Amino acid sequence: MKFSTVMSPHLQPVNSVDRVMLQVLLALIPGIAAMTWFFGIGVLINIALAVVVALLAEASILGLRGRPIGSTLKDLSAVVTAVLLAISLPVIAPWWITVVGILFAIVIAKHLYGGLGYNPFNPAMAGYVLLLVSFPMQMTAWLAPIELGSVALNEVDWLKLIFLEQLPANIEFDAITMATPLDSVRTQLGLGRSVPEIKTDSVFGLLAGKGWEWVAGGYLIGGLWLMWRKIIGWQIPVGLLLGLGLFASICYAIDNNQFAAPSFHLVAGATMLGAFFIATDPVTAATSVNGRLIYGLLIGSLVYIIRVWGGYPDAMAFAVLLANLTAPAIDYFTRPRVFGQKA
Amino acid sequence: MLKTWRFHGGLRLPAHKNLSAHRPIVNAELPKQLTYPLQQRPGVQLKATVAPGDTVLRGQIIADSDHFLATPLHAASSGTVKSIEDRIIPHPSGLSDPCIIIDTDGHDEALPPEPVEDYRLEPAATLRSKIRQAGIVGLGGAAFPTSIKLNPGPQRHIDTLILNGAECEPYITCDNVLMQAEPDAIVQGALILMHALQVGDGIIAVEDHMTEAFQALSAAIEQSRDRRLTVVKIPALYPTGGEKQLIRVVTGKETPSGGIPADVGVICQNVGTAAAVYNAICRGLPLTERVVTVTGQGLKQQQNMRARIGTPISDLINQCGGYQDSVERLIMGGPMMGFALPEDDIPIVKATNCILAAAGSEVATSKETRPCIRCGDCAKACPVDLLPQQLYWHSRAGNLEKCKEFSLFDCIECGCCEVVCPSQIPLVQYYRAAKSKTIAKAKEAEKAAIAKRRHDFLLERKAREQAERAERSRRKKEALAKLKAAETATEGAE
Numbered sequence: 137m138k139f140s141t142v143m144s145p146h147l148q149p150v151n152s153v154d155r156v157m158l159q160v161l162l163a164l165i166p167g168i169a170a171m172t173w174f175f176g177i178g179v180l181i182n183i184a185l186a187v188v189v190a191l192l193a194e195a196s197i198l199g200l201r202g203r204p205i206g207s208t209l210k211d212l213s214a215v216v217t218a219v220l221l222a223i224s225l226p227v228i229a230p231w232w233i234t235v236v237g238i239l240f241a242i243v244i245a246k247h248l249y250g251g252l253g254y255n256p257f258n259p260a261m262a263g264y265v266l267l268l269v270s271f272p273m274q275m276t277a278w279l280a281p282i283e284l285g286s287v288a289l290n291e292v293d294w295l296k297l298i299f300l301e302q303l304p305a306n307i308e309f310d311a312i313t314m315a316t317p318l319d320s321v322r323t324q325l326g327l328g329r330s331v332p333e334i335k336t337d338s339v340f341g342l343l344a345g346k347g348w349e350w351v352a353g354g355y356l357i358g359g360l361w362l363m364w365r366k367i368i369g370w371q372i373p374v375g376l377l378l379g380l381g382l383f384a385s386i387c388y389a390i391d392n393n394q395f396a397a398p399s400f401h402l403v404a405g406a407t408m409l410g411a412f413f414i415a416t417d418p419v420t421a422a423t424s425v426n427g428r429l430i431y432g433l434l435i436g437s438l439v440y441i442i443r444v445w446g447g448y449p450d451a452m453a454f455a456v457l458l459a460n461l462t463a464p465a466i467d468y469f470t471r472p473r474v475f476g477q478k479a
Numbered sequence: 480m481l482k483t484w485r486f487h488g489g490l491r492l493p494a495h496k497n498l499s500a501h502r503p504i505v506n507a508e509l510p511k512q513l514t515y516p517l518q519q520r521p522g523v524q525l526k527a528t529v530a531p532g533d534t535v536l537r538g539q540i541i542a543d544s545d546h547f548l549a550t551p552l553h554a555a556s557s558g559t560v561k562s563i564e565d566r567i568i569p570h571p572s573g574l575s576d577p578c579i580i581i582d583t584d585g586h587d588e589a590l591p592p593e594p595v596e597d598y599r600l601e602p603a604a605t606l607r608s609k610i611r612q613a614g615i616v617g618l619g620g621a622a623f624p625t626s627i628k629l630n631p632g633p634q635r636h637i638d639t640l641i642l643n644g645a646e647c648e649p650y651i652t653c654d655n656v657l658m659q660a661e662p663d664a665i666v667q668g669a670l671i672l673m674h675a676l677q678v679g680d681g682i683i684a685v686e687d688h689m690t691e692a693f694q695a696l697s698a699a700i701e702q703s704r705d706r707r708l709t710v711v712k713i714p715a716l717y718p719t720g721g722e723k724q725l726i727r728v729v730t731g732k733e734t735p736s737g738g739i740p741a742d743v744g745v746i747c748q749n750v751g752t753a754a755a756v757y758n759a760i761c762r763g764l765p766l767t768e769r770v771v772t773v774t775g776q777g778l779k780q781q782q783n784m785r786a787r788i789g790t791p792i793s794d795l796i797n798q799c800g801g802y803q804d805s806v807e808r809l810i811m812g813g814p815m816m817g818f819a820l821p822e823d824d825i826p827i828v829k830a831t832n833c834i835l836a837a838a839g840s841e842v843a844t845s846k847e848t849r850p851c852i853r854c855g856d857c858a859k860a861c862p863v864d865l866l867p868q869q870l871y872w873h874s875r876a877g878n879l880e881k882c883k884e885f886s887l888f889d890c891i892e893c894g895c896c897e898v899v900c901p902s903q904i905p906l907v908q909y910y911r912a913a914k915s916k917t918i919a920k921a922k923e924a925e926k927a928a929i930a931k932r933r934h935d936f937l938l939e940r941k942a943r944e945q946a947e948r949a950e951r952s953r954r955k956k957e958a959l960a961k962l963k964a965a966e967t968a969t970e971g972a973e
Contacts, residue, residue: 145894
């Protein structure tokens, strides 16, 4: 009897990229569900559009690069990028925003650098930043959460809004949009109001914005599940939340009229999504265990700095991209001591 | 309970040990033919001391060498030397090499045993020489000569002997059942080794799930009334049975990179080796048999067998009821570090602790390799705290200098990184290739250096010869000139 002579280890691998990506997608469900509940089915339309465009873009560029298409699409990495970008966009963003962002993310940020595993920058965040700096008006028009909105849109309204940029006849654009909590803190502080005063505005809920805090809770639950499943390590999320929380606590302790509470910063904006789903993208993060803690701390600090003193109300995308730049250096300086070697 | 330490990384692997762990050791039938490869280790080739047609007895030396890493080979049963010819040897290459073939006669006649009366009266050198003469090597899988390990040299102070009973690879249970069946032989063997090393501490390490083995050894130690020996349970975490990992777990000491356990005052021996030492010293029996785990879902029955060294694997498989249809791969050793054999007409050797006939569902048959996503799981799993990912990039790029910088040669090829890799990259293959390339390059560089020295010497010699020639012709001219001058002078005088 003849046997094949392959090299050890013979044991089956315990994990696969496909499985990792699939679990990331599953973990996003609670957050997406909350977002759909509070902001309408526009989220789902954006996700569907983004996924279709991402798969088409990935398939075409794989074809151009002469790489296998079917088996590569199966790794679901393009889908993860698409969903992450789609849920970062304003719900009422017109279709071309999504398309432009996805094309940039998949074609430029991912494949022009060599595809999965080779891209130095987080593709979803690269796409997001491109959109934010190119189309600031569309990228900052956020829908008011359902609790505050006076109008309800049905499925047809949503499709018309996203694909034809048309609102139902009797509704004004301004009637459905509203500044995000981070945005309103920023502008109102500029107008001379104090944080406690601002927090009495209708947009604020228990910790951060109405609706928004539930979405953040959804991402937190999904993220904790990913940690429990050992798909992501604790270092980046903990580092990020710690960095942001520490900065926010210090400033809050100094002057609680000028600086929002740490609980607000931890729940507002993209903090939870960023901590568990975006900063944890392994390809673009630092790889050593200690390096990841530093990487997380760096992102958390940058988020706070940009939110409070920078030019944008939220900062996750910028902070992640800046930290991506530092990942190789962090890895270089955090090499573990090899067993049996001197430090 | 002794304190234990831990090492970085490692994996909890599905053990699959119940297939064979709770069955008695079965004596394998005497095979019709015994086969002995003359290549003992890479670079250690034995010389046959018998010729075709010779009759041999069990325990008779049939091959040996002066190489310091060689140990003699003994016939495992009586019979006639049929031939010395090329056969496929149990080696990852799957290549053929000279082997001694013995047709057994079925009488199983043995040379009279020559036991030592009381080992405590013997000097260490005598015990070492007897252990070498009995052909004893490490039975855990590496087959390093035991007598060499027992001679760490005067500059190293040894204080602890560790017996390795941590069978960390999945499936393998031969040490476990041996500890249950022959705890006294192991304990006595340990005491002999401690005497030969003059050490005061002996620790037998078993994995925490080996309750029966632990109890059997504890009872045997109790009976020996020797308080220098203890048995300790350690967590079942692959690769805790690796020598340096085990030393770390049991003593907290870190064997230096590139060093040996003796550098931290420890000698490690497998429990089976200790039993073999006992048999050699107290019963006068050379190493001609061992316990082999014959297992895997690809077999009808799984069991531990006491088999003569040189027995064809096919014989053992037949005695286990043969293969199942699902059999996919035949592995010598465990599924993590064992190597796949091309066929089963290959003999077991001293290092063979396990024959794993794995079904398709038990081994990786088709890996879907994807690009590295830099997840870092490999670095978390690495028991040596290497950065497998960086080693992968550099070995793939052929950057051997960088591989060295990232401590490629500290890699023990345990396979943890590869098993956890979600991209299913054959990491260990890359490391092996980079290692052999580095070694080949070093050899080449050495050759080049020799060639350069020769060339330089040649140039030097040529230059010297030329200078000598020039000197000679100058002298000749001078002499001629003198002669001429003298002639002219005489002519003038005339």
